[in-house]
Amino acid sequence: MGATMKDIAKRTGLGLATISSYLNGGNVREKNRIKIEEAIEELHFEVNEVARGLKTNRTKTIGIVIPELNNIFFAEIITETEDILRNHGYATMICDCRSDEKREEEAEEFLFHRRVDGLILMPTGNGEKGIQRFLRAGKPVVLIDRKMEQTDCDCVLVDNEGAAEEAVDRLFAAGHRKIGIIAGPDKIYTAKERLSGYRKAFYGKGMTPGEEFIARGDYTIAGGARAMRELMEKNKEMTAVFISNYEMTVGAMMELNDLGVSVPEELSVIGFDNEDFAKALRPRLSIVTQPSGEIARRAAELLLGRLERETASKQPGNLESERPETVTLKTGFVEGRSVKYL
Amino acid sequence: MGATMKDIAKRTGLGLATISSYLNGGNVREKNRIKIEEAIEELHFEVNEVARGLKTNRTKTIGIVIPELNNIFFAEIITETEDILRNHGYATMICDCRSDEKREEEAEEFLFHRRVDGLILMPTGNGEKGIQRFLRAGKPVVLIDRKMEQTDCDCVLVDNEGAAEEAVDRLFAAGHRKIGIIAGPDKIYTAKERLSGYRKAFYGKGMTPGEEFIARGDYTIAGGARAMRELMEKNKEMTAVFISNYEMTVGAMMELNDLGVSVPEELSVIGFDNEDFAKALRPRLSIVTQPSGEIARRAAELLLGRLERETASKQPGNLESERPETVTLKTGFVEGRSVKYL
DNA sequence: ATGAAAGCGCTAACAA
DNA sequence: TTGTTAGCGCTTTCAT
Numbered sequence: 001m002g003a004t005m006k007d008i009a010k011r012t013g014l015g016l017a018t019i020s021s022y023l024n025g026g027n028v029r030e031k032n033r034i035k036i037e038e039a040i041e042e043l044h045f046e047v048n049e050v051a052r053g054l055k056t057n058r059t060k061t062i063g064i065v066i067p068e069l070n071n072i073f074f075a076e077i078i079t080e081t082e083d084i085l086r087n088h089g090y091a092t093m094i095c096d097c098r099s100d101e102k103r104e105e106e107a108e109e110f111l112f113h114r115r116v117d118g119l120i121l122m123p124t125g126n127g128e129k130g131i132q133r134f135l136r137a138g139k140p141v142v143l144i145d146r147k148m149e150q151t152d153c154d155c156v157l158v159d160n161e162g163a164a165e166e167a168v169d170r171l172f173a174a175g176h177r178k179i180g181i182i183a184g185p186d187k188i189y190t191a192k193e194r195l196s197g198y199r200k201a202f203y204g205k206g207m208t209p210g211e212e213f214i215a216r217g218d219y220t221i222a223g224g225a226r227a228m229r230e231l232m233e234k235n236k237e238m239t240a241v242f243i244s245n246y247e248m249t250v251g252a253m254m255e256l257n258d259l260g261v262s263v264p265e266e267l268s269v270i271g272f273d274n275e276d277f278a279k280a281l282r283p284r285l286s287i288v289t290q291p292s293g294e295i296a297r298r299a300a301e302l303l304l305g306r307l308e309r310e311t312a313s314k315q316p317g318n319l320e321s322e323r324p325e326t327v328t329l330k331t332g333f334v335e336g337r338s339v340k341y342l
Numbered sequence: 343m344g345a346t347m348k349d350i351a352k353r354t355g356l357g358l359a360t361i362s363s364y365l366n367g368g369n370v371r372e373k374n375r376i377k378i379e380e381a382i383e384e385l386h387f388e389v390n391e392v393a394r395g396l397k398t399n400r401t402k403t404i405g406i407v408i409p410e411l412n413n414i415f416f417a418e419i420i421t422e423t424e425d426i427l428r429n430h431g432y433a434t435m436i437c438d439c440r441s442d443e444k445r446e447e448e449a450e451e452f453l454f455h456r457r458v459d460g461l462i463l464m465p466t467g468n469g470e471k472g473i474q475r476f477l478r479a480g481k482p483v484v485l486i487d488r489k490m491e492q493t494d495c496d497c498v499l500v501d502n503e504g505a506a507e508e509a510v511d512r513l514f515a516a517g518h519r520k521i522g523i524i525a526g527p528d529k530i531y532t533a534k535e536r537l538s539g540y541r542k543a544f545y546g547k548g549m550t551p552g553e554e555f556i557a558r559g560d561y562t563i564a565g566g567a568r569a570m571r572e573l574m575e576k577n578k579e580m581t582a583v584f585i586s587n588y589e590m591t592v593g594a595m596m597e598l599n600d601l602g603v604s605v606p607e608e609l610s611v612i613g614f615d616n617e618d619f620a621k622a623l624r625p626r627l628s629i630v631t632q633p634s635g636e637i638a639r640r641a642a643e644l645l646l647g648r649l650e651r652e653t654a655s656k657q658p659g660n661l662e663s664e665r666p667e668t669v670t671l672k673t674g675f676v677e678g679r680s681v682k683y684l
Numbered sequence: 685a686t687g688a689a690a691g692c693g694c695t696a697a698c699a700a
Numbered sequence: 701t702t703g704t705t706a707g708c709g710c711t712t713t714c715a716t
């Protein structure tokens with residue numbers, strides 16, 4: 001086993017407190033500093049963060065629960081979040097729950113037992129139990145991408161409804177009327193919002209979209225392909241389609257490929273989320289983009305803020321934590337050549 | 343703060359050892375079992391894995407260091423690995439070092455201080471220090487995607503050279519001779535291997551590729567685009583190109599898009615890695631695929647194997663760990679319509 | 685099967 | 701500034 005503080009105390013003839021003080025940036029006499037540094041060098045001492053965590057009741061670790069790591073949008077957020085947190089001395093434990101509610105709960109329990117100091121959650125289910133456990137223990141939770149009505153914690157969202165409405169409005173502006181949508185599962189917050197934006201765009205024009213123009217995908221590639229085929233079969237007169245997430249966009253484009261439908265001549269398309277993908281297509285796809293970096297930054301800020309304020313207000317009597325904050329970010333739009341002007 | 347074992351010992355009137363025994367699946371009298379379970383329920387007791395880790399010197403946590411989380415190939419591997427490990431009771435701490443050697447070392451140190459039980463590393467640099475630290479402490483390390491000559495640890499690789507050779511051979515078989523490659527940075531193991539496979543394919547035909555057909559990318563989208571443009575400018579007579587990783591494939595396709603080059607009429611293309619992306623393109627791209635799931639599984643197996651054997655051989659005298667193992671996996675090929683038969 | 689007690693490596697309160 | 705000491709919550713002998 002590696003050397004411990006005790007070893008280096010013995011080696012230097014100093015007390016434990018001095019070593020601890022040195023390690024935590026306290027004041028140590030120059031002479032002793034040198035002795036300590038030598039001992040550390042010779043004994044290959046490295047702090048044991050586990051022991052430190054037990055004592056301080058802070059693991060300097062943040063749990064992240066995410067529906068699919070294997071999903072560019074989430075992966076981008078995680079990358080950035082992890083980076084920021086690590087720069088602040090926090091490790092991240094990431095659990096991929098594969099969009100499964102049960103796994104999500106397990107992950108929350110798992111992370112709680114490991115005593116992470118806070119939680120960043122991109123919720124799959126609606127289970128509040130997991131979150132409440134953290135909140136009760138005074139550990140901050142930040143939700144990303146989905147709001148939970150009853151839960152009292154910070155949230156970073158994007159304006160999904162507005163994004164969808166804008167996209168469909170653009171199709172209207174290009175002269176389209178028979179506009180389909182590949183919507184996501186009703187249980188997913190963002191899917192509902194985006195579908196609602198689609199409807200709103202119609203209402204804004206004093207119209208109501210026909211139900212046959214609304215296909216249900218499941219936010220997967222395969223689901224997107226299936227939904228695309230369904231739309232094409234049911235609606236021969238459809239001239240444009242809005243696809244409401246990235247995976248389904250990929251699937252839908254694959255399907256159009258297979259069907260030999262040419263974009264935008266035969267069908268105009270607006271997709272979602274991944275600029276690189278959109279640019280690699282021919283013609284380039286017009287897409288709605290989400291500010292993943294900004295989402296990550298805001299989430300990390302919110303979390304670190306609470307963490308730091310909590311540490312600062314270690315003084316008793318300051319049990320009040322400020323009320324939860326919800327940040328809603330604007331989406332973007334990247335114009336390609338996949339929309340035909342009628 | 344949450345309840346501790348002490349609390350539930352007090353509550354039940356039992357000793358600490360009994361509670362511990364219960365929690366770890368030992369034998370406890372039926373009566374007491376019930377009492378304990380009630381107490382746990384009432385006091386909302388949850389084990390503190392940090393304390394357990396301090397005592398047992400096992401955190402049941404694996405560190406993962408990866409060049410880019412935000413990279414489909416790596417993300418797929420991580421997803422699967424994390425899943426397997428978690429099913430075995432191990433958490434994973436993931437550090438994204440953004441393909442930066444310094445960050446990679448920092449990550450290794452960071453994880454070591456947190457006393458992870460093992461390390462899965464997709465190396466960016468050639469630094470052995472980080473790895474040695476783990477090995478010295480008797481903690482298993484598994485390398486993915488890149489071998490390190492001097493280092494004595496398990497490795498999961500794919501046959502990069504063979505994959506590239508096969509891809510180029512296919513272009514030869516389709517009648518191409520003026521075949522370019524978008525190669526990766528020389529410092530990256532897989533890039534060297536793949537370039538070497540490209541050369542080998544030529545040698546196999548008794549030919550030598552002209553240096554002007556070899557463009558250097560940097561494994562990024564932008565680099566792929568740049569390299570593609572360079573190849574097109576330098577080699578008017580080039581009829582086919584092999585692109586040696588996924589990001590560069592995306593970039594190259596974007597560039598061909600911008601240049602208005604039609605595939606495969608004007609240029610045949612074989613890309614790398616992502617089947618979904620390949621299928622969404624029109625025409626569908628022919629690509630080399632890597633068995634990410636298999637890679638993940640083998641890596642997790644290797645690690646868990648050592649971890650378990652180590653635990654089993656807790657008896658002194660069994661300090662010998664078996665010699666390191668290297669697993670090399672075959673790549674696949676998915677045929678699209680991006681290669682023209684001359 | 686259960687209890688008492690020691691200790692994992694660290695921090696922090698208190699004394700010197 | 702530095703040393704002494706008492707835990708943090710758990711596991712693990714060793715008795716019983």
